[in-house]
Amino acid sequence: MSRNIAITAVDGHTGSAIAKYILEHDQFKKKVGTITGLALKVTSPQAKELGKLGVKIVAHKPGKMREMVKLMQSTGADTVCLIPPVHQDKYDITVELIEATKKAGIPNVCFISSAGCDLADPQKQPHLRQFIELESMFMSAKGDSETETGHSPVVIRAGFYAENLLLYAAQMMEEQTIPLPIGESHKFAPMAMQDLAQVAANVLTGKGKHGFSDKHRGQLMVLTGPMMCAGNELATAASQALGMELEFEDISEAEARKVLKAQSDLDPSELQYLLEYYSLVREGKTNYISTTAFHDVTGQHPTEPPEFFKQHQQQLGVKEEEQHPSKKRKTNGS
Missing domain, CATH: 3.90.25.10 (UDP-galactose 4-epimerase, domain 1)
Known part of the structure; x- marks a missing residue:
């Protein structure tokens, strides 16, 4: 059965890179039925390009939880790649996305976080530290019997993009x-964005009896x-x-x-x-470097x-x- 994937923030570089990587590599593309891209700016170059490649682009209008849940359900997705958008209200928008995904009951969710967030000081690096709070909210869905979400979670902490x-x-x-x-x-150890895209593509299309592949499900992957x-x-x-x-x-x-x-x-x-x-x-x-997850997931060496x-x-x-x-x-x- 094909996987239907929703990717948030496809009008940004990370979301568009992941969507393109899946579509441009047959070993991933053949496992996917549909890809829906949520975009704050549907007219952005990234969103337009993905639209031409076959991604269904839908407008992401934050601020109303009920509408957000309906939007998530309307995508028909069984899998979400949840990427915090580039926006001054990134934190609030991401909290809403996490909650809407839970209420929509989408079982497989991969959250893209940031390497270094666990070492960030709340006073000196508040924006970076926020990712720890968002991870906590995301992971709290596990064990919540009222939702399917959380049964198959993955967190990827992406390093500094080269x-x-x-x-x-x-x-x-x-x-x-x-x-x-x-x-x-x-x-520091800058990483190529395509390396994150490759890992995410493996995670989003991998399958096991509980959703994501058992090799990935429940993992916190740190990539540099x-x-x-x-x-x-x-x-x-x-x-x-x-x-x-x-x-x-x-x-x-x-x-x-x-x-x-x-x-x-x-x-x-x-x-x-x-x-x-x-x-x-x-x-x-x-x-430090953290390449073990990349090697384990892809069997290759990062850039x-x-x-x-x-x-x-x-x-x-x-x-x-x-x-x-x-x-x-x-x-x-x-």
Whole structure:
């Protein structure tokens, strides 16, 4: 029997990446009947693209629980990938989604959380810490005899997306620097978004006698990239992949905020989340890798940083003829 999947926040990068991964790989696509995407912005590029690929896009209008439950039931989904949306009211919207999923009685639910949330300080990294509260609400459905939801739960804590580094493409190309507010010595392990999408695709389409595959059901999976990098090591990895000499520049949080505001159209809540994660790096709380779940679920190895940068050469504006190690760093008078 085919699985009918609803994915929230498909107008964002994470939701759209998961939906596309399922549709673009036959081993997952053949297990799926329908995919419904809930979108706060149905006209977003991601939602439009998924619509063309066959995803049924429905408008997500938060604020009325009864309507939200009806919407969840109308999708005909037996499986939900619950992704907190990029929105200033992310927390409240996600609480409503969790509750609506429970009331709709959808049995299989995979919640996409954030790696590092368990180490975040409620005062210093409040947006990051909220994921712990959301996880608790999500998991509380287990054991609730009044709903089918909770019988087959999975939580995936996704690490820092390497794609966030592409927000600094202008500095990388113009000044040959990677400017990050992470300090000089502490490390983190950026992961490729497609690696999360691959794990999520396996979970959402896996089947066992209780819903999700018994290999996945009830698991708390923490995903990071496979390589811990300090800023200079990240620059070395990018240099090798792009054939140009890049250097890491440790900048202040204020400067990082300014750069991100100037160079991206990030939602303010997403900008704050990024800055909080960087502060977690500065505190030395991200000096670890967590790749066991990725290996167990996929049987493969996650994307290494040099490989990631090679895959995104075009996005960084690097032309093939420019890729040679002799390209030197521009001087800017410093």
